[in-house]
Amino acid sequence: VFGYRVGFLGCPSHPHVDWNDANLARLRALGFNTLQLNVAWGSRPADEPLNLEDVVELPPDRRETLSGATPLLSDPTPERRRQRRDDLRHRIHLCREAGFRSIFHFGAPYVGDRYIDDAPANCLLDGRTQDRCVCLLETLADDFPGIDDILIYTYDQHAWLCSEFGPCPRCTGLPLHERVVPFLERMAATWRRGRPEGRLWWEPWELSAGQVYRCIEKLPTSGVGLALHSNIAEVMATHPVDRWLKNAVALAAGRGIPALVEHWLGSPSEELEPFLHVAHPLVTLRGLKAIASLP
Numbered sequence: 551v552f553g554y555r556v557g558f559l560g561c562p563s564h565p566h567v568d569w570n571d572a573n574l575a576r577l578r579a580l581g582f583n584t585l586q587l588n589v590a591w592g593s594r595p596a597d598e599p600l601n602l603e604d605v606v607e608l609p610p611d612r613r614e615t616l617s618g619a620t621p622l623l624s625d626p627t628p629e630r631r632r633q634r635r636d637d638l639r640h641r642i643h644l645c646r647e648a649g650f651r652s653i654f655h656f657g658a659p660y661v662g663d664r665y666i667d668d669a670p671a672n673c674l675l676d677g678r679t680q681d682r683c684v685c686l687l688e689t690l691a692d693d694f695p696g697i698d699d700i701l702i703y704t705y706d707q708h709a710w711l712c713s714e715f716g717p718c719p720r721c722t723g724l725p726l727h728e729r730v731v732p733f734l735e736r737m738a739a740t741w742r743r744g745r746p747e748g749r750l751w752w753e754p755w756e757l758s759a760g761q762v763y764r765c766i767e768k769l770p771t772s773g774v775g776l777a778l779h780s781n782i783a784e785v786m787a788t789h790p791v792d793r794w795l796k797n798a799v800a801l802a803a804g805r806g807i808p809a810l811v812e813h814w815l816g817s818p819s820e821e822l823e824p825f826l827h828v829a830h831p832l833v834t835l836r837g838l839k840a841i842a843s844l845p
Contacts, residue, residue, distance in 0.1 A: 552842075554810060556653065557582035558589070565589045565596040569641050574648040583651060587641050587697065590655035590707060597625050599634050601660045601708055602686040606693055609685070616682040620662040620671050623708060635693070642696035653699045653751065654690070657707025658683050658737070664710070674711050674729050675720035683733075684740050691744040699749045700741055701777055704730055705756035726757070727764040735770045742773045751810060753777040759794045766801045776802050780813040780837060791840035803845040811841050 557577045560567035567573065577585070589598040599605045604624045608616055624630070638654075645652040659679050661671040672679045690697070703709050711730060712721035721729065738750040750773060754762045759782055766776070779785045782794040795811065802809050815834055828834055 553808070554584045554651070555582045556584045556586060556810065557650075558586050560589050560596075562589060562591040562593065562595045565598060569637075569644055571644065571648070574644055574650065578648060578650070583649075585641075585645055585650045585652055586701070587638060587645070587652050587654045590657075590701075590703075592707060594624060597630060597634070599624065599638065599656070601656050602658060602683070602690055603660055604656075605631070605634050605638055606686055606689040608682065609689065612685055616678055616685060618660070618672050618679075618682060620660060620664065623662055638694060639696075642694060646696050651698045652696065653701050654694075654697045655701040655703075655707075657703040657709030659704075659711075660708055661710045662708055671710075673718055673720055674733055675718075675724075680733055680736060684736060687737060687740050688744075691741065695744075698745065698747070699751060700737075701751040701753060702734070702737065703753050703755055704733070725764070726761050727768050731765055731768045734774065738770060738773045749773055749775050749808075751775045751777045753779075753812075755779065759797070762794075762798055763801060766798060766805070766807065769805070769807060771806050775807060776809040778809055778811055780811055780841065785812050785814040791837055796844065799844045809844075811844070813837055813841060 557580070559569055559573055559577070574585075588600070589595055590600050591598070592600070594600055601622075601624075603622055607613075624634070642652055644650075659672045659674060659682070664671040672682075674680065687700075690700075704711055711726070712718040714721060714724055714726060716722060734750065734752055741748050741750050752769075752774065754765060754776070757765075769776075776798065778795055778798055780795055781792040799809050799811075815828065
């Protein structure tokens, strides 16, 4: 039923899982065909990369004009940057050898921990912000040619956009879809220049249902996909599949846009506990059946 079956090695509470041939073979035997290359989580467990800036830098000739003032929240030492880059290359190599498609997950535009509307950092409508993101993405494509797809959060993952009801002089009064969709379109086009078969997946987290629907109606239909929680809020199994997900997937399917669905199968909370057993089998089964029935 599913074209992409995305697996992970490690989770935020247990990030130190070896990337090796044996573990990839186990995932392959379980039916996975795609792997996310990083444990992308706001607390940065094990200093895993969360933003483009954690693994790539602006080219020297662009730093003066495009550098941002927001400090990195990852370990900034040259040794750790080099290790993050080496780890990423190692994981890409393993994916290629084992026949997995790969996804690198990041938040953009990077604002650090400044999630406040009265002091927007790296505003999307500041021309330098988008140019910086595009330049960093081009560098990622050049430095890590084995990455197939990218997955972007535009809220959370140390990314954030100004509120249309906030004080930002550029964004006040401009609906979200008029700002984020052109940005995603530009990033997708950048990625596809070096990856004709690649795709940008957008996870519209922290948005209202109406904002998501409006964006889906405006998204480009080539080279873009949606990564959706199994409901409008967190992916808790108490409400596994809601009307929002069904509507969003139906809208996307009507425009030929593929969708990934993120569904939590563990016990207390999403992605923060080890998956040791199926804590609520009937709820889990109902959730998976509901997801499998979507177009």
